[in-house]
Amino acid sequence: MTSDQRVLPVPRTLPDLLSPDWLSSALDARFPGIRVTEVTPGPVVSRVSTNARFRIACDGGVPEGLSADLCGKGYFSEDGWHARQAGIFEVSFYRDLVATTGVRTLRSVYADIDPDTQHGVVITEDVVAQGGEFLDSTSDYTPELAAESLSELAKLHASLWGEPDAATARWLDSRLDKHTGVRGVKEIRGNFESAIGAGVPTEVRDAERLFAAYVDLAEEAPRLSPWTVIHGDTHVGNLYLDADDRPSFLDWQLVQRAPWYIDVGYHIASVLTVEDRRRSEKDLLRHYLDALRAAGLAEPPRWDDAWLGIRRGILHGFYLWGITLKVDPAITTALLERLGTAAADHEVFGLAS
Template sequence: MADRAETFNPAPLLLDTVLSAAWLGRALGGAGDPMDVRAVHIVDQFGPSCTKVRMELEFGPSAPPGLHSAYCLKGFFGDPGIGYLKSGVQLTESAFYRDCAPTLSMRLAECVHAGSDEARGAGVLLMKDLITAGARFLTALEPYSARQAESSLDQLARLHAASWGDAVLAKWPWVRSKARELTRYQVVPAARVTELMRGERGAPLPDAIRDGARIYAALGRIADRDTALPHCLIHGDAHAGNMFENADGCGIVDWQLLQRGHWSLDVAYHVAAALTVEDRRTHEQDLLRLYLDRLAAHGVTPPAWDEAWDRYRESLAYGMFLWAITIRVDPPVIMEFNRRLGTAVADHDSFGRLGV
């Protein structure tokens, strides 16, 4: 076993390596002997930054009968992918599937290998293929109904309830709060955010909220607020493009922005990003009540309605921040998410509620 640990790289940076029969056999073997993988057939491949590869494996005669053969591999490889390693997001996602996922009663991809290389910031996931199992991945802008939101909010309630409070979160010391970091380090400077929001992405919104300094200040107030509120694991990027749907309901993928924080960040972002403006206005109070009911059903005493509604309306500023600073995404998605999230912020005077 010592030789194996020295020779097997759990998170290589070369795509050719992780798509080789030899590496996949070692990954599937876990701590035991390698699986006898004889051939790798690529079904589909997505990029360009984070690479996802769907594949079908052929096993040799020494492999146990009845092995699952359809998998999806995910990681940063080559250029420009490895340029994202310094962000640490792939380490976060690998750690989620390794440490957190086994404790959760959520619909998730079944991960059979969650490898990481801390020194390089690399992470490689090998998961059973959801599409082959009958699931459908949703897209960021496809119609998303209130009924679907009920299902996905139940999934978020399961995540939050299972990780509620500092005593539970202590099991995962590597999970950090991110609102303060995002405010402090300004990956996209406030002046540049103003420039972006004064352009096409902010055109449907009131001028008063198209200001980078104010957008950052609102996130800073959320960070201040949340120091006195209960924390849990939050997905951090729960728009419809990170959802899948099968016969049982909605599930959640893409855990790169996993963090500890207040439940309202996930709920407000999800409702305002996934639904159209009109549907959000019609259904958001009912959906928040449903979320609170599901939180109770999963074992947590929910906040009173007035408290929950106030936190929801403030937390809409988090989602707006994420999409105000977004650059490397298809422009139609950026435009629509800024319209949806910015309109929600304007509808509820989220900045005013936060005192900015």
């Protein structure tokens, strides 16, 4: 898990990133001799991070193996700059780890972190220009697609299951406890008592109890085994369908060491409607365990342990969406209903029993 040492500065602003001279230097490591002559800006989405699509032209044509349509992600706005350290984990994943996992995700052509400012920037190929489609909770996601995305998680998890280098990488330290330090009971109660939380079952509509259960989970997760490297935020909005309609993961800000079921329980409970999840969750869990074996893990978890384990993943997702603010209410509403119902079905507040 070593990275190339570069003297090339990581761009501070979006105009810096879109400079033909800077892009020429940034892409030269992968495509030696490239000279970008023109950059055509495309759509920009700026919340905390900024995502900017653009097209390049090159002297002698765009090199073979490189798409002309690219997307840069960084923390370029003034508000984003204060939160720039949040990008370290995603950039580190693309720079140092993705090639070893085999997981289907965005193809990165540049990823680096400024050692002084701790600002990270990643440039990937633009999957929308290639015919891909980004998803959210209003997208039609079937159990068959869920089986495919669970296979991708199995590739990720099996490739790094107890892996020694991952055990010592500080940027992969567990960060579940960070979620309880920023938001908590106030935000959960606000969601539960509004129309956004209308679909959360009565038996789990308890902000204090959800917060306390998650504090316990965050404290115990670093000590639980087996551990691997997880995506950390596996809801449907962090998936896209590539040009061949294959589910693929993106947004790796919560990548970290943790038990596998944090990803899997959250994923199954969030990507499917309540009815589809209830009908297919056991089959999907069996599929994931089989996929672990197919990905090279000799001894996947036993069924009884796995079935109990996914409760923790459901709790993780339920808490994350309980504290979520400033997202389209339709998305938060759908995910709270799905995850809250799964939390009730699996009695996640009884994890200690």
